[in-house]
Amino acid sequence: MSRFVAITAVRDFEGRVRQAISGALHGELQTLSPDVLKGGPDDVFKQLNGAPPEVLILGPGVAPDDALKLATVFDLQFPEVSLLLVAEPSPELVLRAMHSGIRDVVTSEIGVNDLRVLLERSCLASASRRRGMSAAPESGQERGRVIAVMSPKGGVGKTTVATNLAIGLGKVAPMSVVIVDLDLQFGDVASGLLLEPEHSISDAVHGAAAQDSMVLKAYLTVHPAGIYALCAPRTPAESDYITAAHVGRLINQLASEFKYVVVDTAPGLGEHVLATLEQATDGVWVCGMDVPSIRGLHKCFAVLRELQLLPQGRHTVLNFADRKSGISVQDVEATIGVPIDAVIPRSRTLPFSTNRGVPVLQNNSREPASKGLKKLVERFDPQWVAAGHHKLHRRVVVS
Incomplete structure (x- = not known):
């Protein structure tokens, strides 16, 4: 031969x-x-x-x-x-x-x-x-957790939360985490992690990679922090060739290979986001401390309840928290109808780290914003969950 x-x-x-x-x-x-x-x-x-x-x-x-x-x-x-x-x-x-x-x-x-x-x-x-x-397929293989990071509106720091969540989970489960940039037109995961990917999600959903999870891994980009990334298409036009069915199959493939699949979705509830929610075990909703963002999240929850697409695991993050905004955490919770699980105070360090492409959790920073992100990561740590902390919801005070 x-x-x-x-x-x-x-x-x-x-x-x-x-x-x-x-x-x-x-x-x-x-x-x-x-x-x-x-x-x-x-x-x-x-x-x-x-x-x-x-x-x-x-x-x-x-x-x-x-x-x-x-x-x-x-x-x-x-x-x-x-x-x-x-x-x-x-x-x-x-x-x-x-x-x-x-x-x-x-x-x-x-x-x-x-x-x-x-x-x-x-x-x-x-x-x-x-x-x-x-190889014969393994029966009873445990499926990884699919974490959809979402927001009804843009500009609330969703990608920053998603990249830090993936980096944090990489410390919990090294080389068992993949982050997927599903903002297909203008995704920023690559720049947020300082990556120059050779392949993108366009390569992963077509051809041999769509048929074989081992081949799919060859299209992922390895980050120095011990996680994998599948970045957005190189041009917005490529998103036209990626369907909701492609997204569902891709996430299912990754969940069979990785312990955690973090999906940074596009703002809103487009077909790709809904396809992600059909596969998701957890949803992380990021909300800013402003009235349009809060009302948008309230409407988002109402629509997803009607569609019966709310994942079993629900985690709500309040970003850019500032007591001078005139809105309290209690006001936000009363409007959206669910408790706030993690608060990320307004910070000068966080935008700086995003611009550098080095998430704050990668540097083990001790500033308040990193503490809020660590609390979010803990919610997916099996040891933290086993200790029963996930059953507690403490009232958060924004300093």
């Missing part, structure tokens, strides 16, 4: 592939002419030496439409094969490629070292999918 198959007539590129494989990757390279595509996928299968390869490279020299047609068939019949497209990438082509099951789109000018890394990563992904297909 040839571990690598390249359909190309460009000898220079073929030589670079052989250089990338030689001395670093085990396996042989089989090269096919682009003419083989004229007879359709069946003719390609006849040309292969033995079983399907681990990595199939389409191009250069292959028409993109022909490459995508072949990739679609391979993705359906041999989902364990990693598909690579060599072409001049454009946003439209990348999206079409993802829908066809192609793992990466690269230019024909890619260097030998970068090509070696790409092929090695593709082989690892292929091996993971093979193991996933051969």
